Amino acid sequence: MNSFVLEVHxxxxxxxxxLVLNHxxxxxxxxxxxxxxxxxxxxxxxxxxxxxxLDFPTCGKLSLFDESDPRILRRQRSRMGFxxxxxxxxxxxxxxxxxxxxxxxxxxxxxxxxxxxxxLMSLKENSNxxxxxxxxxxxxxxxxxxxxxxxxxxxxxDEPINGLDPTGILEIRDILIGLNKRKGTTILISSHILPExxxxxxxxxxxxxxxMLQEITAESLAKKCRQFVLLKTDNKEKAAAILEDELxxxxxxxxxxxxxxxxxLINRSEEVAAxxxxxxxxxxxxxxxxxxxxxxxxxxxxx
Amino acid sequence: MxxxxxxxxxxxxxxxxxxxxxxxYIIVCLLSLTSEFASPSDLLIQSLIDxxxxxxxxxxxxxxxIGTEFRNRTxxxxxxxxxxxxxxxxxxxxxxxxxxxxxxxxYAFVPAFLFFLKSGxxxxxxxxxxxxxxxQYFTRLCIPATLLTVARAxxxxxxxxxxxxxxxxxxxxxxxxLVVPMLTQSDRFxxxxxxxxxxNIDISIDIAIVAISIIILFIAYYVALAFFKRxxxx
Numbered sequence: 001m002n003s004f005v006l007e008v009h010x011x012x013x014x015x016x017x018x019l020v021l022n023h024x025x026x027x028x029x030x031x032x033x034x035x036x037x038x039x040x041x042x043x044x045x046x047x048x049x050x051x052x053x054l055d056f057p058t059c060g061k062l063s064l065f066d067e068s069d070p071r072i073l074r075r076q077r078s079r080m081g082f083x084x085x086x087x088x089x090x091x092x093x094x095x096x097x098x099x100x101x102x103x104x105x106x107x108x109x110x111x112x113x114x115x116x117x118x119x120l121m122s123l124k125e126n127s128n129x130x131x132x133x134x135x136x137x138x139x140x141x142x143x144x145x146x147x148x149x150x151x152x153x154x155x156x157x158d159e160p161i162n163g164l165d166p167t168g169i170l171e172i173r174d175i176l177i178g179l180n181k182r183k184g185t186t187i188l189i190s191s192h193i194l195p196e197x198x199x200x201x202x203x204x205x206x207x208x209x210x211x212m213l214q215e216i217t218a219e220s221l222a223k224k225c226r227q228f229v230l231l232k233t234d235n236k237e238k239a240a241a242i243l244e245d246e247l248x249x250x251x252x253x254x255x256x257x258x259x260x261x262x263x264x265l266i267n268r269s270e271e272v273a274a275x276x277x278x279x280x281x282x283x284x285x286x287x288x289x290x291x292x293x294x295x296x297x298x299x300x301x302x303x
Numbered sequence: 304m305x306x307x308x309x310x311x312x313x314x315x316x317x318x319x320x321x322x323x324x325x326x327x328y329i330i331v332c333l334l335s336l337t338s339e340f341a342s343p344s345d346l347l348i349q350s351l352i353d354x355x356x357x358x359x360x361x362x363x364x365x366x367x368x369i370g371t372e373f374r375n376r377t378x379x380x381x382x383x384x385x386x387x388x389x390x391x392x393x394x395x396x397x398x399x400x401x402x403x404x405x406x407x408x409x410y411a412f413v414p415a416f417l418f419f420l421k422s423g424x425x426x427x428x429x430x431x432x433x434x435x436x437x438x439q440y441f442t443r444l445c446i447p448a449t450l451l452t453v454a455r456a457x458x459x460x461x462x463x464x465x466x467x468x469x470x471x472x473x474x475x476x477x478x479x480x481l482v483v484p485m486l487t488q489s490d491r492f493x494x495x496x497x498x499x500x501x502x503n504i505d506i507s508i509d510i511a512i513v514a515i516s517i518i519i520l521f522i523a524y525y526v527a528l529a530f531f532k533r534x535x536x537x
Contacts, residue, residue, distance in 0.1 A: 052383035054536040077385035084383065085537075088376035094321045101317075105310045105381060130319075146380070 001271070003030045004066075005154045005186045006051065011060030013046055013210075019021075020046045022210040023060070028154075028188055028203070033180050035201030035218075036190040037297060043210040045085055046188040048158050052082050081152035083160055087143020089133040095123050097140050098131060099149060108150045120175060136163035144172065148179070154186045155179070161196055173200055194293045208301045227290030229262040229269045234282045236260060242279055247272060248255045261289075307386070307394040310353045320367055328360050328406065332413045350411035351448040355484045357406035358456050362476030364402055365459060369395060370469030379536045392464060396524055399460045400453060407452055430443045447512045448489075454516035455487045457523035467534070 006028040013021040021043050028034045038044045049055045050062060053074060061068055064076040090098050099114045118124045121141045131139065140163045147155060155176075161169045177200055178184045191197055197204070204221055206213040216224075233239045236258050243249040243262065251263040266288065267270055273286050315321050335356060372378045381391055458479050463472045 025319075049536070052379075053385075054379050054382060056533075056535070074385050074387065077383060080384075082380070082383045084376070084379070085378075088380040090314065090318070090377060091371075091375060093314075093317055097317050101310055101313055102380075103388070104313050105306050106384060107306050 004028060005030050005064065006188070007061075007063045008047070008161060009061045011047070011050065011062060012058045012060045013043075013050060013055070020210050021050075021057075024110070024203055024207075024210065025212050027215065028186060030186055031180070031184050032186055032202045033176070033200055034186075034188045035197035035204045036188055036207065037157040037192070037194060037197065037204060038190070038207035039184075039192055041193075042207045044192075044207060045158055046210075047207075048084055048156055048188075048190060051156060052084060053077060059176070080154045080156060081147035081149070083143050083147045083157045085158055086162065087146065089131050089139060089142060089146075090131065093140075093300055094128050094130055095134070096127040097144075099145060100144060102146050102149050106150050113149065113151075117145045117148055120148075122171065131273050137165055137168055141168070141172075144175075151183065152185065154188070156188045156190075158190045159192075160189060161191075161193070162271075169196060175204070176200065184277070194297060198293055204210070206297060206300055209277075212298050221293070221296070225290060225296050226263060226295055227266055227288060229265055229272060230285065230287050230289045231262060231272065231276075232258060232285040233276060234284065238279070239276055239281050242275060242281070244278075246275055307381070307390060311394065311398050314536055320371075324360075324367065329409060329413065331356065331360075332410050333417075335410070335414065339354060344412075347415045348413055348422060348444050348448055350414065351407060351445055352452055352489055353410070353484075354407070354452045355480065356410050357403060357452070358459055358480035358484065360406045360410075360471065361399065361403045361456065361459050362473055362480050364406075365399060365463045365476060366469045366473035369399070369463035370466070370472040373463075373467040373536075374469050376536075382536070387530050389528060390533075392528055393524070395464075396460050396527060400465075400520070403453060403456055403459070407449060443509055447509045447516075450513055450516040454519040457519050458483065460520075461523055461527040461530075464531050464534075467536070489532060505519055 004027045006026065008024055008026040011021050011024040011026075012019065024043070024047065026047070034043055036047075046055070050057050051064070062073070064073055066078065067073055067076050090101060091200055095118065096114060099117065101106075103111065103114065103279065112197070115124070118127050121144060123138065123141055123145065126134070131142065134142065138225060140160070146159065147157065157176075161172060164172060173196070176187055176189075180187055189197060189201070202218050203215065204218065205215045231239065236254055239260060240252070240254050243260070243265075244250055247265060247268070249262055249265050253261045255261070262272065269286055269288060273283050276283050367380075378391060378395075382388060460475050462476050462479065466472045466475060
């Protein structure tokens with residue numbers, strides 16, 4: 001059985017002469033937290049609007065939970081929660097009334113869920129306050145609360161931490177990770193701020209100018225972005241032996257060009273150099289290398 | 304579809320804006336009483352056919368209610384949760400019709416009721432009142448007149464779904480409310496005593512008025528649906 005909640009093949013979206021999505025492909029695995037990364041204007045929100053049924057693709061295919069027929073696709077959306085370009089709220093009503101309203105619209109009979117969600121999003125104390133008096137961060141929390149109502153199987157959040165303070169960002173991150181772990185909720189988070197995704201995403205998709213550049217698991221990305229000590233000596237075999245015997249390193253790779261990448265002595269490069277010199281091995285070069293996620297993305301899009 | 308109806312009822316019950324709107328509208332209707340008293344002989348029926356104040360009221364209402372739903376993206380929220388676009392439109396369209404009828408009735412009945420308190424009669428056509436022809440008065444005059452007024456206002460039910468914005472909805476609706484009543488004034492209900500004196504009744508014309516009004520409303524709905532089904536939402 002297919003384990004993808006979202007599959008997009010060759011999707012295009014044109015506004016006038018501007019091609020916003022250009023034969024776009026994407027697959028979101030069930031149970032994953034998918035970090036959807038791209039610059040402003042790359043086409044992230046356009047894709048999300050197409051998934052939400054707020055706009056129509058010019059060409060291509062989109063399936064949700066293995067269904068691509070437009071009528072069934074519409075019904076599949078009732079299994080999803082969305083936060084698109086900020087929260088959709090009734091400003092002249094209270095936070096609780098907003099949630100009650102959404103419960104009515106979605107046919108959620110359990111009103112206790114409202115209390116649970118208000119508690120979860122730290123909005124309980126302000127639940128009877130009119131939303132037009134809410135700060136940007138509180139509105140964002142309420143928007144996320146609305147997306148979470150009815151325990152959706154697939155949650156799509158477009159820039160969810162906009163307006164949140166640092167504590168709020170951590171709280172939301174923990175809530176989303178908890179949902180993913182406990183209930184197996186698949187989550188797609190779009191963002192142009194990479195550090196917010198780093199400790200959360202299990203998969204990444206990089207979009208640039210309407211095209212999917214790369215889809216990669218967090219594990220593979222971590223390997224690619226991992227920092228290491230780059231060592232170049234006049235005797236790679238002897239250096240490798242010293243690393244293992246004297247410095248007790250277990251994670252290093254020796255390359256044909258003579259360089260050695262050491263992963264577990266990242267903070268001990270001076271000690272490595274001193275040890276090799278003591279054993280009369282000439283150190284030609286010793287530096288710390290590796291990429292952060294931001295640099296990886298920059299290199300990918302060629303900035 | 305039931306859930307959309309229930310959501311509207313909930314919003315009407317809890318929205319501050321809706322309460323403020325209806326309070327102000329009732330005050331405006333009471334203020335218009337002074338001019339209505341100038342020709343009290345057919346006060347009720349003339350108010351039912353006068354769409355100017357109710358349509359101005361609906362212009363404001365559709366802007367602050369439907370326009371705000373688009374601006375705050377709460378309608379978009381319903382679509383993204385899998386609700387049918389046609390159901391969303393139908394329920395909002397019917398809601399606007401009901402609100403308009405309520406506005407027409409408030410405009411017609413509030414002054415008539417106050418007139419009754421003052422003079423002991425409702426200010427309806429003297430022949431009908433004198434001979435106790437209440438059923439004929441309501442079925443042959445009030446119902447066709449109300450339906451015709453609703454049909455003349457049908458553009459107002461489409462405008463919020465074309466513009467999807469508060470300010471543009473209000474401005475366009477107000478322009479409609481200023482122009483259309485002048486172009487579609489009905490002498491038949493404006494001077495009903497010339498047409499409806501008891502015993503001088505042609506029922507086929509009344510049936511035609513009802514049928515045409517309903518057809519106009521259907522056309523208006525399908526025009527709105529054609530736009531709304533293909534609309535792209537920001």
